[in-house]
Amino acid sequence: QIDSARLWDTIHETAKFGATPKGGVRRLTLGPEDKQVRDWFRERCEAAGLEVHVDALGSMFGLRKGRDMSKPPIGLGSHLDTQPTGGKYDGVLGTLAALEVVRTLNDAGIETETPICICNWTNEEGSRFAPAMMASAAYVGDFTTDDILSRRDAEGVTVAQALDGIGYRGETPVGTQKFSGFVELHIEQGPILEAENKTIGVVDSGQGVLWYDGKITGFESHAGSTPMPLRRDALATLSEIVLAMEAIARKHGPKAVGTVGEAVIANPSRNVIPGEIAFTVDCRSADAAIMDALDKDLRSSIAEIAARRKVDVQFDLIWRKPPTHFDPRLVDAVENAAKMLGYSHRRITSGAGHDACNLNTVMPAAMVFVPCKDGISHNELEDATQPDCAAGANVLMHTVLALAGV
Amino acid sequence: QIDSARLWDTIHETAKFGATPKGGVRRLTLGPEDKQVRDWFRERCEAAGLEVHVDALGSMFGLRKGRDMSKPPIGLGSHLDTQPTGGKYDGVLGTLAALEVVRTLNDAGIETETPICICNWTNEEGSRFAPAMMASAAYVGDFTTDDILSRRDAEGVTVAQALDGIGYRGETPVGTQKFSGFVELHIEQGPILEAENKTIGVVDSGQGVLWYDGKITGFESHAGSTPMPLRRDALATLSEIVLAMEAIARKHGPKAVGTVGEAVIANPSRNVIPGEIAFTVDCRSADAAIMDALDKDLRSSIAEIAARRKVDVQFDLIWRKPPTHFDPRLVDAVENAAKMLGYSHRRITSGAGHDACNLNTVMPAAMVFVPCKDGISHNELEDATQPDCAAGANVLMHTVLALAGV
Numbered sequence A, B: 001q002i003d004s005a006r007l008w009d010t011i012h013e014t015a016k017f018g019a020t021p022k023g024g025v026r027r028l029t030l031g032p033e034d035k036q037v038r039d040w041f042r043e044r045c046e047a048a049g050l051e052v053h054v055d056a057l058g059s060m061f062g063l064r065k066g067r068d069m070s071k072p073p074i075g076l077g078s079h080l081d082t083q084p085t086g087g088k089y090d091g092v093l094g095t096l097a098a099l100e101v102v103r104t105l106n107d108a109g110i111e112t113e114t115p116i117c118i119c120n121w122t123n124e125e126g127s128r129f130a131p132a133m134m135a136s137a138a139y140v141g142d143f144t145t146d147d148i149l150s151r152r153d154a155e156g157v158t159v160a161q162a163l164d165g166i167g168y169r170g171e172t173p174v175g176t177q178k179f180s181g182f183v184e185l186h187i188e189q190g191p192i193l194e195a196e197n198k199t200i201g202v203v204d205s206g207q208g209v210l211w212y213d214g215k216i217t218g219f220e221s222h223a224g225s226t227p228m229p230l231r232r233d234a235l236a237t238l239s240e241i242v243l244a245m246e247a248i249a250r251k252h253g254p255k256a257v258g259t260v261g262e263a264v265i266a267n268p269s270r271n272v273i274p275g276e277i278a279f280t281v282d283c284r285s286a287d288a289a290i291m292d293a294l295d296k297d298l299r300s301s302i303a304e305i306a307a308r309r310k311v312d313v314q315f316d317l318i319w320r321k322p323p324t325h326f327d328p329r330l331v332d333a334v335e336n337a338a339k340m341l342g343y344s345h346r347r348i349t350s351g352a353g354h355d356a357c358n359l360n361t362v363m364p365a366a367m368v369f370v371p372c373k374d375g376i377s378h379n380e381l382e383d384a385t386q387p388d389c390a391a392g393a394n395v396l397m398h399t400v401l402a403l404a405g406v
């Protein structure tokens, strides 16, 4: 059993890096608060006897030797970056539980056959730079390192500049650190476990993700003197697109979601009809055929709206992550650990994307979920209980021990 | 006749203060470019022999003596501030045509019975600070000077700070400069004169204006893992409000317009359901009963949408300007001048608000419109022809001469 109090204290120790007045965390990837938590994490890893290295995209790896050093380690961990108004658990729990597993093994003097390696992946959130899970996507070859290094945030800062700015552009080429498998603990970020009163989610699949960048070009004109029929209003156009996205997702019932998360009017003014708006769309399903239908329906709705309103809508798919089906052997290992430890559990699909979803495309991977309060995440009010976090960490540890061998 | 080429050159001389790459002007009220154009204007007024003073809200007055100095002057002018992406004519034409009238009278050695006073009113646009026509509204007593001085822009800067920042908080208390009447020349900012091939609009009325500040509070949550039915999406809510405003305005046919010009998502992120949005509404009609209906319909739509979507919508009327009915004697004077000069003309209602609409509540006022290309205004592409601008300036001059007496 891991040390529940130590894990809990450690989570709350990191929550100070970027703490917000409402009790959440704002620790945008590769910003100053991310540097603080990274420095802290490196120090704690080294204190736990791990050999730390950083790759060219800033992902951090802490290696614990095993008896058979010819085998690539079992990876475990998550991420330490947060949303602009994020919570204390998203990513943090999985990364610090990985540290707690190492500390527990150290305290108990347990040596594993296969080495283990704890990870902090860069930019899982995808809020400052797109796409989400950027570093693990490059790790599995979905993007080249150079492509990712050149991505820009809203202020035009590149990933390369941001990495250099905080001194986290590491020496190790991306993909060099090999793994025999990867296990990630995370809060569910949805309402199911809590509603069904289950402690552990055995994650067997994950939704696919479509991300789009949109730009509407209508025509700025005077809000008082431009008759309604002559308008080419970019915000009224966006409004129809937002409601179309919502209706399309609802049409597929619980099997799809769709969101417009960002919308920025260019040069807004109270008495000017908006002429240009940049926006983003995020839509998801665990079913690849539904993902295709979402894309098709959305594009045809947008085309109809744009033609009727005589505006131009640019709509570009910038990221497509197919649905994930986690490795059955590792999923079973998670389930066995939960059973063995006597926790209530159920199989579950991840609504959110995770680095484990990327890694699963090149190695066996699986995930452990624990409940979060009211299913709330990506919100400063995100909450989880100490016993649930500890249960998740125990399942993580026993899954890793089963895979690494004692 | 005024000097058409001199007027045209003067317009294009000021267009360099805040010139944008697309050929428009960005000269936000009381900003550095506004200071430049004000300094320029003061210098040119003084060069034309005017006695310039500035009131406590920065409005500029250039007095030309008349034979009977016991009579308050006839006022003429407009404003020199612009929208964030404004044009070269909105406000500028009326202010510089007033200067051109003075220059023409000087050149011709014409003395008037009643003095005349050319004006540059502070913050007509209402883009940086609300409401629009702020200084003339204080002039007529709709707001106190102190109230207006304490209004803040989006960055929290007050009108008082902005005035002090550019050295334009004048000595004269607001309202001290009296007028016998006021005439304002302006581009139409709408499509009617051009469509009907008329040179002069004899403005007999103006739409009333309702301005609202809105704030939607939903709930931020994860775009991937939050089921559609559990969402309290602030942007989907705004979208319904935007389309409701549009439908309500359309219901009243050509007699109403409604616009959401600003909408800002708090802490936006691609994969976060928007939890909070601030927005503004501008709606107008020339009919006070329709204005009341717009307000009522909008409020009941918003209440229904908010209840259904389980979000909170704060919706505050921050400005109500009733419809304007210009002084019949001055409207006739404008019409007579147009007739006498042989310009095609028609009576017209102003879709936009103007300082003359405020001034009309305490003195006889009227306006002269000239066409603008495709009815476009509040856009960098705003355009007008040299002959139309000159025609407007001639009508302005002859109206003023008829009122001031030669």
Ligand SMILES: NC(=O)NCCC(=O)O
Pocket: A090, A124, A125, A126, A132, A133, A189, A351, A352, A353, A354, B222, B224, B271
């Ligand atoms: N787990 C998580 O919140 N990931 C962020 C990426 C996403 O799913 O949008």
Ligand SMILES: NC(=O)NCCC(=O)O
Pocket: A222, A224, A271, B090, B124, B125, B126, B132, B133, B189, B351, B352, B353, B354
């Ligand atoms: N004339 C003009 O564009 N005024 C700005 C105030 C308004 O009508 O919105």
